Amino acid sequence: MKKTLFGMLAATSTMLTPIAAMAQTEVQFWHAFTGRLGDLVKEQVADFNASQSEYTVVESHKGNYSETLNAGIAAFRAQEQPHILMVFEVGTATMMAAAGAIKPVHDVMTESGAKFDPDAYIGAVKGYYTSTDGEMLSLPFNSSTPVLWVNRDAMTAAGVDPDTDLSTWQNVGNVLDQLKAGGEDCPLVTAWQSWIHLENLSAYHDVPFATKDNGFAGLDAELALNGETQVAHLSAMGQWAKDGKFIYTGRRNEGGANFRGGECALFTESSAGYAGISSEAEFEFDVRPLPYWEGVGNAPQNTIIGGASLWVMSGHEADEYKGAGEFLSYLSSSDVQAAWHQNTGYLPITVEAGDATRAAGFYDENPGTDIAVIQMTAKEPTANSKGIRLGSFDQIRGIIDEELEAIWAGDKTAQEAMDSAKERGDALLRRFETANR
């Protein structure tokens, strides 16, 4: 009995070996996804591997966004870098400045001969990862943009019409008053405060977050986040925090737990919050566009993206790059993108994938899921709303978080906090400039 089992196992393994023995070219892909997103990435990789026999993509999870970037950098220093590395949008300037460490996606695609049409990508997404002379440097992978999530049940419970217009912060301010008066303990909560309430706020009102086109035009950019628009918004938020209308829960997306648990009425969070909210929320919810201040700047301009892109690293063989090119081309194909968009709430990165989703009736069945797409693409991006490209940006966000906490705690006025953020952030930008001179 034992023998037969062993024999069967041996037979199976010999049947399996020929596949591995065909000397496929291996392409290493390091990413930062776990949980549901991790499973979806595994699926994409498995489908690609099954779809052809020349290349095997090997995916590995390397921790959160910062940890994945660090792993990539450390591996490069040890000359063991992967072929494809996922880098979050904040690390974009770091990667771009490291010309010797990367191979622009544009070159990879041209050399590999894989299907690649830069014009197929949505402008506002592509712009973030494209050099000033129009070459795509990394492939946008998961991109989202902030929206306003509404707990309709909480609104009704506090005696507020859940269909109230929430398109402007002025209206939101009034609703917050009503919610508070109606006994709501957590009228407004947010995730990713710097990204939503400074970076996107600036783009949405078409005011600069930093000089030099938000850093796109040169390493000598300085922060401009202490401008009138930003300070006015943060002053209002600070007042709401003081009155208990805006509840601060932490620097990352801690607020998501409060909102999904039904404790909070309004929640500013990425459109990619869809996956979590739709599966956990036991109340009726709504997606609305991110509010703007009526009459300020050119609002509503467009919002900018967050998320990550895929960078191809230098120092590998030509046939491996060919494999990387094929894989990236597969990832941008319409079907893969449409499925990714519908499963996760991330934006489709190609116009075609968006159209396919619409044609399949997904937006009609899941109202609000197209709001992020509309919000990003309604207007042609300006120099202020194309994106942000600053060195040491992860660290600068840390500084901004600290200064924002000073506002929420009432220790500093919005003006003082933002002046200080500018001073501290500029010092880091100058160091980054020195390092990459």
Place this chain on the structure above:
Amino acid sequence: MEKRVTFRGWLLPFLLIAPQVAISAIFFFYPAGQAIWQSLFIPDPFGLSSQFVGLGNFEFLLGDRYYRAAFGTTAIFSILVTVFSMIPALFLAVTADRLIKGSGVYRTMLIWPYAVAPAIAGVLWLFMFNTRVGVVSWYLGNLGYDWNHVLNGGEAMGLVAVASAWGRISYNFLFFYAALQAVPRSVIEAAAIDGARFWRRFFTIVLPLLSPTTFFLLVVNIVYSFFETFGVIHTITSGGPQQSTTILVYKVFSDGFVGQDLGSSSAQSVILLIVVGLLTIFQFKFIEKRVHY
């Protein structure tokens, strides 16, 4: 009479200390030398290029008032951790020492927390004090106290100090307990016959006899709070709110591995090396004088 062993020749003693020298050279002198060397440059993260800046990194750091503030934060934090970990440990050791039955069980259970990794300990404490679902914060809320370490710097500092000290109590307990066992019974019995009560015996006899252990633990705990509390701070506060829990070693991490600013990070390591060196010299020079062996 002092016993002294002398070696004939130099080969054997050299071989005997060689492993220790090799380990120190590979794991201490080499990296420390690297840190000193790198602190003179601003390199790019990938190691593709680097700019020599001399003492520029140190100038940048010492000119930064937020960096200078981290010294104060570190001082407060290490004092809190040392106090929170040594006093309860001493108390537990004294009580366990007085037990006649079952002291083995207590001893084992008191040592357990030491086996919990700092990051895990951090998460455990974070759960208890979570502003939304935490058990402790819920009880505090019922008592009318609004716990919010996410915005309140003092509460955040208290929380990370307690969480860092917690696992350390076990370690200190072990040493105190062993030292208590070594206190001669005859001295204590003599004092008891003279009419000294427990606390009087404790303060006039036991505590002075424990002083070598106490001194050792003081040095070790301060070094611990400087270097090994990183995991707890990273999981609970990430240095916030504002910078109220950013201690020096956490800043080395965040500037080096979040900010990719390896020059500044190296310079901070060098400063940290000097600070801890000075602190240890100070402790041995001034406090050790008061220790009776």
